[in-house]
């Protein structure tokens with residue numbers, strides 16, 4: 001029985017459902033191409049902003065035992081340089097038929113529009129909006145992703161200036177992720193990416209008597225995030241009709257199958273690269289295929305969303 | 310078990326290294342191999358990568374180049390540092406006699422390699438390069454093992470006048486040996502091209518600015534490799550390929566000086 005692991009993401013064809021998540025290995029063209037060569041179905045670049053950002057000082061990322069905690073601080077070279085990086089990556093990825101996803105964040109709606117306009121010139125297959133960053137126009141500087149109205153406003157504003165395929169990346173740190181998902185869908189998103197890191201969390205070194213991360217708090221990813229991410233994807237896909245790239249703690253083929261059964265169309269892989277390097281992709285794909293054979297599935301659509309009953 | 314977190318090491322002894330830095334010998338062991346590095350955290354100051362000079366007791370050699378290295382080399386005995394690691398791939402140990410070529414603080418990882426080679430009774434030839442006499446570090450470490458490093462200074466104040474690579478090239482048959490290099494990138498580029506031209510087996514330890522140190526963030530990329538995870542040790546051929554990749558995309562990098570790190 002021939003297995004078909006390809007998926008269709010808003011008309012973009014992926015040879016397999018595994019997508020490199022934003023912020024892991026994605027800050028240069030060559031590493032993006034390398035991940036494509038290693039078997040990823042698609043790759044996402046590191047999130048970029050209009051102006052370059054240094055990010056937080058070290059320590060920025062820790063393995064705390066059950067996953068990672070990070071406060072990189074969205075360091076990036078700015079939109080103009082990112083455009084060049086994406087253009088170079090696209091050349092290598094196109095040869096292999098691996099779609100390229102760009103990721104954009106900003107602290108104001110206008111700046112979201114402007115950054116997307118620049119990044120769009122690199123013609124990525126898809127642009128993802130990382131709205132988990134503070135909105136400086138909000139009275140409390142809350143992230144856009146925490147407020148369905150603000151999330152929808154950003155989406156609609158970007159929709160005006162960008163006609164390509166648009167994803168909005170949701171935060172799990174909300175009481176009702178469905179509300180945000182619905183608002184963003186209505187505002188014109190073509191798909192959703194869910195979820196970003198959980199928290200923030202904190203790790204205190206008891207000998208130093210202080211938080212280890214220089215930013216004190218950071219986002220939780222990896223195994224600890226998985227059950228929450230799966231629940232988020234399940235709830236979202238029940239409520240919206242656009243596809244979802246599900247991510248959060250996917251380290252094995254079984255984890256990937258959980259995401260797909262929860263209703264995801266594709267599956268993001270981030271922290272797994274800490275444990276397995278780029279070999280994570282073939283490893284997880286191999287395990288997924290093996291499980292499909294065991295369970296008698298020959299294509300992904302046969303079990304996508306089956307957990308909804 | 311959260312072994313990705315920091316372990317505390319009290320400073321047992323500090324040895325001044327000329328005018329440029331210090332060697333820190335800690336109370337405790339951290340199993341590592343030559344070429345690997347650790348991330349050193351000083352709460353409130355920052356966290357930076359340093360090569361392991363010895364693992365029992367854990368020893369680091371630090372050149373003062375900025376705020377973090379100033380704070381680290383000013384530690385008093387009994388004060389503590391926080392360390393996670395070791396990370397990265399070590400120097401491959403091959404059968405045969407070896408020449409170690411170090412520039413500036415690059416001497417750190419090669420000192421550890423020299424120790425391991427001496428333990429296997431294959432004493433290496435060591436060449437140390439520095440700007441000037443006062444900048445040499447760890448010469449005592451080699452001498453303690455019975456090795457007499459060849460010295461080279463840019464200003465001729467000690468030993469051969471010229472670079473460590475020029476000193477190497479002045480030897481009669483250097484390219485028949487296994488060559489290990491660590492130091493400023495300009496030196497490593499010269500070493501790599503010569504070694505490859507002569508068909509020598511050569512490994513280099515590269516440096517890039519590191520954030521996570523564990524192969525996640527992608528910050529330390531050189532070409533398509535991550536120095537913290539895939540390196541810091543690369544073969545000379547691989548290093549040349551990575552520099553070509555980097556230069557193709559960022560022409561300004563090719564002639565970047567490492568004057569900041571190697572004053």
Ligand SMILES: Cc1cc2nc3c(=O)[nH]c(=O)nc-3n(C[C@H](O)[C@H](O)[C@H](O)COP(=O)(O)OP(=O)(O)OC[C@H]3O[C@@H](n4cnc5c(N)ncnc54)[C@H](O)[C@@H]3O)c2cc1C
Pocket residue numbers: 058346356357358359360361370371372373374375376377378379414417418515516517518519520541569570
């Ligand atoms: C794998 C590796 C092994 C190293 N081993 C040693 C060693 O054994 N002994 C030694 O003295 N030095 C070593 N270094 C260099 C050392 O990490 C830097 O000198 C130190 O980070 C400087 O910090 P600073 O605050 O004193 O200086 P700063 O003023 O912050 O920086 C001075 C220069 O140090 C380098 N640097 C700064 N931040 C980082 C960073 N996060 N990661 C890497 N480099 C940085 C940059 O080139 C910068 O221009 C190593 C670096 C790497 C990557």
Ligand SMILES: Cc1cc2nc3c(=O)[nH]c(=O)nc-3n(C[C@H](O)[C@H](O)[C@H](O)COP(=O)(O)O)c2cc1C
Pocket residue numbers: 021022023024046047061068070072074103130169195196197220221222223225247248249250268269270271272525526
């Ligand atoms: C070190 C690190 C950096 C990240 N940077 C970004 C980023 O720049 N933009 C973004 O949208 N998500 C970023 N993320 C979140 C991931 O894309 C992903 O949503 C999250 O880590 C959950 O997936 P995982 O458990 O597979 O890692 C980052 C995660 C990590 C661990």
Ligand code: FES
Pocket residue numbers: 518519520521522523524525526527528529530535536537538
């Ligand atoms: S420093 Fe983060 S990947 Fe190397």
